[in-house]
Amino acid sequence: MTPFAKLGLSNQLTKTLEKSGYNKPTPIQLQVIPLMLQGYDIVGIAQTGTGKTAAFVLPLLERLKANQNKAIPKHCGALIIVPTRELAKQIDDNIDKYGASTYHQRACIVGGMKYPRQIKRLNQGLDILVATPGRLEDHLKSGNLSLAKTETIILDEADQMLDLGFFPAIRRIVKQAPKARQTVLLSATMPKPIRALAAELLDNPRDVAVTPQSTPVERIEQAVMLMDKPEKRPFLLQALKNQFRTIIFTRTKHGADQLVKYLLKQGVTASAIHGNKSQNARQRTLDAFRKGEEHILIATDIAARGIDIPDVSLVVNYDVPTTPEAYVHRIGRTARAGRDGRAITLCAPEERKHLCDIERLIKIKLPIENAQVGEIDENAYNPMKALAKPVAKPVSKSRPKKHRKGGSTERTEKKSDREWFDKKRKPKVRKPAGRRKAEAGKNSNGGQQHKRGDQPRKKGGNKNPPRGPARNRAHD
Ligand code: AMP
Numbered sequence: 001m002t003p004f005a006k007l008g009l010s011n012q013l014t015k016t017l018e019k020s021g022y023n024k025p026t027p028i029q030l031q032v033i034p035l036m037l038q039g040y041d042i043v044g045i046a047q048t049g050t051g052k053t054a055a056f057v058l059p060l061l062e063r064l065k066a067n068q069n070k071a072i073p074k075h076c077g078a079l080i081i082v083p084t085r086e087l088a089k090q091i092d093d094n095i096d097k098y099g100a101s102t103y104h105q106r107a108c109i110v111g112g113m114k115y116p117r118q119i120k121r122l123n124q125g126l127d128i129l130v131a132t133p134g135r136l137e138d139h140l141k142s143g144n145l146s147l148a149k150t151e152t153i154i155l156d157e158a159d160q161m162l163d164l165g166f167f168p169a170i171r172r173i174v175k176q177a178p179k180a181r182q183t184v185l186l187s188a189t190m191p192k193p194i195r196a197l198a199a200e201l202l203d204n205p206r207d208v209a210v211t212p213q214s215t216p217v218e219r220i221e222q223a224v225m226l227m228d229k230p231e232k233r234p235f236l237l238q239a240l241k242n243q244f245r246t247i248i249f250t251r252t253k254h255g256a257d258q259l260v261k262y263l264l265k266q267g268v269t270a271s272a273i274h275g276n277k278s279q280n281a282r283q284r285t286l287d288a289f290r291k292g293e294e295h296i297l298i299a300t301d302i303a304a305r306g307i308d309i310p311d312v313s314l315v316v317n318y319d320v321p322t323t324p325e326a327y328v329h330r331i332g333r334t335a336r337a338g339r340d341g342r343a344i345t346l347c348a349p350e351e352r353k354h355l356c357d358i359e360r361l362i363k364i365k366l367p368i369e370n371a372q373v374g375e376i377d378e379n380a381y382n383p384m385k386a387l388a389k390p391v392a393k394p395v396s397k398s399r400p401k402k403h404r405k406g407g408s409t410e411r412t413e414k415k416s417d418r419e420w421f422d423k424k425r426k427p428k429v430r431k432p433a434g435r436r437k438a439e440a441g442k443n444s445n446g447g448q449q450h451k452r453g454d455q456p457r458k459k460g461g462n463k464n465p466p467r468g469p470a471r472n473r474a475h476d
Contacts, residue, residue, distance in 0.1 A: 036426075075149045076127070082131075092201070109128045140173065155183070188332070226425045253272075316346065349421035
């Protein structure tokens with residue numbers, strides 16, 4: 001008996017899985033598949049990249065195999081609701097892969113696409129429907145679809161749905177399905193509003209968790225690079241010289257577009273994906289990146305969750321994310337499917353608060369690296385090598401209260417942030433004890449040629465740091 005067959009899956013499905021190179025179930029699959037087959041409601045904490053799509057799709061396909069009833073026009077047997085169009089397409093592709101040998105009718109219904117084709121598909125009746133909340137509600141309101149016969153509802157990436165304000169729509173949608181349904185809710189993090197939604201919509205659910213709440217995958221090497229905002233672009237340019245598949249996250253759509261323009265001007269090909277791009281453009285960019293035709297993707301948090309691109313080796317937080325959960329999701333784009341990955345965060349003094357919030361959430365003091373522009377030479381700096389392992393130092397509970405709460409998206413630099421920045425950024429040049437002794441008494445640099453960043457900083461730091469609105473405008 002194969003490991004998947006032991007979970008209750010038929011030969012037909014397990015053979016298809018073997019063909020895809022799935023030899024044994026991942027931990028989330030081990031837990032979710034049998035529970036779903038037994039008909040339980042499930043609340044699952046699972047990070048992206050854990051194989052959670054197969055965990056809920058395989059039982060759906062298994063049930064279809066057993067139940068040969070034809071799909072009813074304008075109805076769907078199973079409904080998978082996801083926050084973004086990209087994720088919907090990805091799940092649809094996965095159902096296609098896992099269900100290659102199982103007869104099923106399915107559709108992917110998302111915004112940004114024309115209605116007539118979607119209406120035609122809904123008219124035919126569906127076994128599995130993958131949809132985003134907005135367009136789904138449109139079809140429900142217009143009578144193109146009814147959930148009166150829906151037996152299973154999957155709510156995937158619930159935390160992103162919460163962030164995007166989809167919970168009222170989710171409540172309205174789910175309540176249109178019969179009470180005697182199976183409901184599965186999956187999320188990478190489980191804050192209180194999600195627990196509350198689960199309590200409202202699920203019936204006596206089984207809890208499933210494959211990783212501790214909100215902790216980033218351990219395989220990701222993480223580091224913070226301190227730099228003023230104007231230094232970020234040239235730093236990035238140098239960091240990208242070693243071309244490998246990189247996702248760069250910016251805070252705003254405008255910031256993403258500006259960065260693409262800057263990189264293109266410097267001869268570096270990059271494309272952006274964000275909410276102002278048409279759905280087709282978003283999908284084209286993502287496909288080119290996935291196929292390896294492009295190596296650099298610049299994204300807002302719209303692409304931070306759920307998207308599965310196996311070999312992203314570096315994630316750059318060009319702006320420190322303003323909500324700590326977004327950090328967890330962003331860095332989760334790397335180190336997928338058992339691979340290693342690195343995440344670097346470029347932090348300006350005024351972004352310190354957000355950094356503190358992240359460290360508090362992930363319970364790790366992120367190592368700070370002194371990568372200063374002008375000091376990075378191609379031979380010495382390779383982001384693939386230069387990063388230190390995260391120091392698993394618990395974050396001190398005695399932090400000042402003022403950093404405790406999440407808050408506004410932008411704030412101006414405070415004097416204390418600048419002092420922290422200058423102090424932390426001061427390079428620590430560690431020399432062997434013998435050499436330190438021998439050099440004692442000599443002049444400050446011991447007659448040696450230091451790199452710029454190694455020179456002792458003048459008291460008070462840079463007297464003329466670029467300030468003011470122009471600087472903020474250029475780099476938002
Ligand atoms: P997901 O978390 O569903 O986005 O899946 C992450 C990646 O893991 C995808 O590339 C899947 O193809 C892959 N995957 C899922 N289940 C397995 C498995 N049992 N064995 C090997 N790879 C898997």
